[in-house]
Amino acid sequence: MEFNLDNSVNYHYDQFPPNNINYDFFIQELISATDTLARFDQMIKNLHNSELLLAPLRNQEAVLSSRIEGTISTIDEILQYEADNEGGLSENARADVIETILYQRALKNAQLALEEGYNFSLSFIKQMHQQLLFSGRGATKAPGEFKKEQNFLADRSAKKIQFIPISPEKLNDGLSELVNYIENDSSPSLIKTGIAHIEFEALHPFQDGNGRIGRMIITLLLWKSGVLSQPHFYISGYFEEHKEEYIEAMRNVSKNNDWNTWIKFFLTAVQKQATKNLEIAERIKNLYEEMKITFTDLLSSKWSVVILDFIFTNPVFRNNKLVSTTQIPAATATVVIKKLIDREYLVQKEAASGRRPALYSFEPLMKLVRV
Ligand SMILES: Nc1ncnc2c1ncn2[C@@H]1O[C@H](COP(=O)(O)OP(=O)(O)OP(=O)(O)O)[C@@H](O)[C@H]1O
Numbered sequence: 001m002e003f004n005l006d007n008s009v010n011y012h013y014d015q016f017p018p019n020n021i022n023y024d025f026f027i028q029e030l031i032s033a034t035d036t037l038a039r040f041d042q043m044i045k046n047l048h049n050s051e052l053l054l055a056p057l058r059n060q061e062a063v064l065s066s067r068i069e070g071t072i073s074t075i076d077e078i079l080q081y082e083a084d085n086e087g088g089l090s091e092n093a094r095a096d097v098i099e100t101i102l103y104q105r106a107l108k109n110a111q112l113a114l115e116e117g118y119n120f121s122l123s124f125i126k127q128m129h130q131q132l133l134f135s136g137r138g139a140t141k142a143p144g145e146f147k148k149e150q151n152f153l154a155d156r157s158a159k160k161i162q163f164i165p166i167s168p169e170k171l172n173d174g175l176s177e178l179v180n181y182i183e184n185d186s187s188p189s190l191i192k193t194g195i196a197h198i199e200f201e202a203l204h205p206f207q208d209g210n211g212r213i214g215r216m217i218i219t220l221l222l223w224k225s226g227v228l229s230q231p232h233f234y235i236s237g238y239f240e241e242h243k244e245e246y247i248e249a250m251r252n253v254s255k256n257n258d259w260n261t262w263i264k265f266f267l268t269a270v271q272k273q274a275t276k277n278l279e280i281a282e283r284i285k286n287l288y289e290e291m292k293i294t295f296t297d298l299l300s301s302k303w304s305v306v307i308l309d310f311i312f313t314n315p316v317f318r319n320n321k322l323v324s325t326t327q328i329p330a331a332t333a334t335v336v337i338k339k340l341i342d343r344e345y346l347v348q349k350e351a352a353s354g355r356r357p358a359l360y361s362f363e364p365l366m367k368l369v370r371v
Pocket residue numbers: 009068069152153162163198201202206207208209210211212213214247250251252254
């Protein structure tokens with residue numbers, strides 16, 4: 001296929017790290033982003049069972065970050081897949097669902113590894129990439145390996161090349177510069193993280209998966225630099241909603257050496273998305289407190305909080321998993337599910353068929369997390 005190079009932009013050779021940063025241009029955004037992120041982080045810190053909140057946010061991130069690249073799946077599909085596969089991989093699911101599941105798992109594994117003390121390095125990034133492209137469409141695109149051939153960002157339908165990342169011959173030097181910048185530059189961490197994201201994207205070190213890995217790195221860098229006390233914060237919702245502005249701001253870095261507009265856009269994204277993350281986390285927390293009282297009254301069972309925690313962690317589930325995970329008697333599970341369906345807290349998504357148990361969805365939580 002012939003591609004047109006007329007409007008293409010080249011990697012900004014010899015312009016990294018930038019030397020024209022103008023703090024006056026985005027100081028207000030820097031203050032707001034710093035403040036909002038700190039409030040979000042404080043809230044996560046105060047939770048006794050943070051995975052209850054973090055799992056839905058991580059699933060949203062996987063869906064939205066993959067959606068930026070045209071991979072379409074829903075939270076319902078992702079949770080149903082998890083309900084049916086328990087950490088395994090199924091050949092039968094849609095390719096887009098598998099790709100999103102791999103994103104969610106690669107991100108979770110990276111977060112756990114860093115929390116356990118692994119070093120954030122280029123080989124760590126390669127391992128994340130290996131997991132992201134472990135199976136399905138990505139498996140043929142050199143998982144875990146840096147590019148050996150020149151790659152391009154193109155509008156395939158218009159047959160136009162839009163951006164030509166750094167050449168494979170210069171990639172090692174470019175990555176060393178980036179690592180050196182991350183480790184030694186003294187700019188505020190939020191600014192550094194924004195600059196590191198665009199630089200990673202402009203290098204486009206892998207054949208495929210660069211957008212997704214680059215967005216995972218944002219969270220990990222904010223955590224590594226101490227801005228976040230846990231590696232959990234998700235930005236892709238804003239990028240997805242403002243996709244044209246996101247791409248245009250990146251393009252202008254290489255085209256016009258305009259780092260300041262990119263930084264302003266990035267800081268606005270952090271501030272807006274931290275506000276949203278905070279709102280969702282607060283709504284989930286309030287729902288949990290409300291349901292604790294409701295479940296205790298409605299179920300009149302010593303198991304009510306165990307059941308509640310199971311349902312919050314697995315808002316789409318088959319009833320055999322409720323029994324096996326919580327160890328409640330099967331007869332109790334049947335009564336509980338009937339009561340929750342009668343009150344419309346649970347919706348049956350699939351009836352039992354043959355040896356396959358029924359599938360349920362906990363709608364009050366699903367309504368909060370669907371994107
Ligand atoms: N002009 C640009 N300069 C730098 N990065 C860009 C530019 N335009 C787009 N990007 C980044 O490249 C990503 C898309 O890259 P590409 O279409 O090659 O996908 P990929 O490498 O297959 O990775 P993924 O599928 O995860 O995005 C965008 O999400 C954005 O982060």
